[in-house]
Amino acid sequence: xxxxxxxxxxxxxxxxxxxxxxxxxxxxxxxxxxxxxxxxxxxxxxxxxxxxxxxxxxxxxxxxxxxxxxxxxxxxxxxxxxxxxxxxxxxxxxxxxxxxxxxxxxxxxxxxxxxxxxxxxxxxxxxxxxxxxxxxxxxxxxxxxxxxxxxxxxxxxxxxxxxxxxxxxxxxxxxxxxxxxxxxxxxxxxxxxxxxxxxxxxxxxxxxxxxxxxxxxxxxxxxxxxxxxxxxxxxxxxxxxxxxxxxxxxxxxxxxxxxxxxxxxxxxxxxxxxxxxxxxxxxxxxxxxxxxxxxxxxxxxxxxxxxxxxxxxxxxxxxxxxxxxxxxxx
Numbered sequence: 161x162x163x164x165x166x167x168x169x170x171x172x173x174x175x176x177x178x179x180x181x182x183x184x185x186x187x188x189x190x191x192x193x194x195x196x197x198x199x200x201x202x203x204x205x206x207x208x209x210x211x212x213x214x215x216x217x218x219x220x221x222x223x224x225x226x227x228x229x230x231x232x233x234x235x236x237x238x239x240x241x242x243x244x245x246x247x248x249x250x251x252x253x254x255x256x257x258x259x260x261x262x263x264x265x266x267x268x269x270x271x272x273x274x275x276x277x278x279x280x281x282x283x284x285x286x287x288x289x290x291x292x293x294x295x296x297x298x299x300x301x302x303x304x305x306x307x308x309x310x311x312x313x314x315x316x317x318x319x320x321x322x323x324x325x326x327x328x329x330x331x332x333x334x335x336x337x338x339x340x341x342x343x344x345x346x347x348x349x350x351x352x353x354x355x356x357x358x359x360x361x362x363x364x365x366x367x368x369x370x371x372x373x374x375x376x377x378x379x380x381x382x383x384x385x386x387x388x389x390x391x392x393x394x395x396x397x398x399x400x401x402x403x404x405x406x407x408x409x410x411x412x413x414x415x416x417x418x419x420x421x422x423x424x425x426x427x428x429x430x431x432x433x434x435x436x437x438x439x440x441x442x443x444x445x446x447x448x449x450x451x452x453x454x455x456x457x458x459x460x461x462x463x464x465x466x467x468x469x470x471x472x473x474x475x476x477x478x479x480x481x482x483x484x485x486x487x488x489x490x
Contacts, residue, residue: 191433195226198254199244201237211418212256214450218441237261245275249423251430259417260329263473267481268327268488282422283466285438289417290456291391292330293372295384297360305387305407309341318346321367322356325349327488329416330369335484340409373455390414431463
């Protein structure tokens with residue numbers, strides 16, 4: 161194909177710019193020779209921010225000389241995703257996001273969502289996964305899930321339950337639970353798990369569905385009682401706690417994941433280098449231990465496997481969201 165002198169100069173210039181951003185390296189040494197930033201769509205101190213900082217600290221030697229964590233909160237995590245979508249695809253801007261923003265939001269923000277994870281971003285790898293727990297306060301008469309079902313069926317009205325946010329995975333899991341046990345459940349959205357758990361302890365609401373790690377300390381302290389969790393297996397740190405599947409509700413097996421993505425069009429060398437850095441960080445014993453303390457499990461995959469997971473999870477959530485009848489304010 162014939163190229164004009166201008167086109168040849170532009171092509172060479174683009175290649176030179178990419179080369180300038182990549183460190184000269186033998187084998188798998190540090191990929192970038194300039195700082196990178198990982199954008200988080202939520203404020204400092206939350207679970208997404210905590211996991212991001214754990215990874216940023218451990219990815220620094222292999223990926224970039226400095227990795228900054230930038231909290232770009234707003235619009236339920238969408239603002240950070242839109243920022244990364246518009247960024248230069250040279251590896252210096254990375255997104256770390258919960259799965260809901262990529263797999264549930266397309267079904268609840270049908271008119272206003274301004275990104276597509278598979279066409280306008282580049283999936284790189286998940287970084288961890290975690291289950292949810294269904295809990296009541298220590299003062300609640302239910303000692304187990306069967307006891308909760310028996311109690312709920314005597315109430316004569318919809319049983320309210322709290323989740324950390326409207327349109328979140330715990331929201332839809334709570335609605336699925338109600339259907340599975342034959343009890344009408346009424347969703348009460350909160351802004352985060354902390355206020356929902358405070359109201360549970362105060363007796364203002366009878367039950368919550370939250371990230372399991374948010375409730376385990378209170379469970380161990382005897383302040384609340386986790387009745388079941390959504391992991392596919394029993395958990396080493398909570399060996400006596402049953403999962404929903406073994407209680408007869410396999411449809412309530414669900415885990416959310418956090419994952420890293422780049423802007424669309426990121427060069428293969430950058431995508432592969434970032435995935436290697438994530439995998440190396442996830443394999444470190446101190447990372448595994450730090451995540452386990454949160455009731456999280458390190459998880460990585462190839463970019464192709466991650467893209468397939470996003471697609472499958474997005475398709476699976478469509479009927480669940482539609483059946484719930486939930487519609488977000490757009």
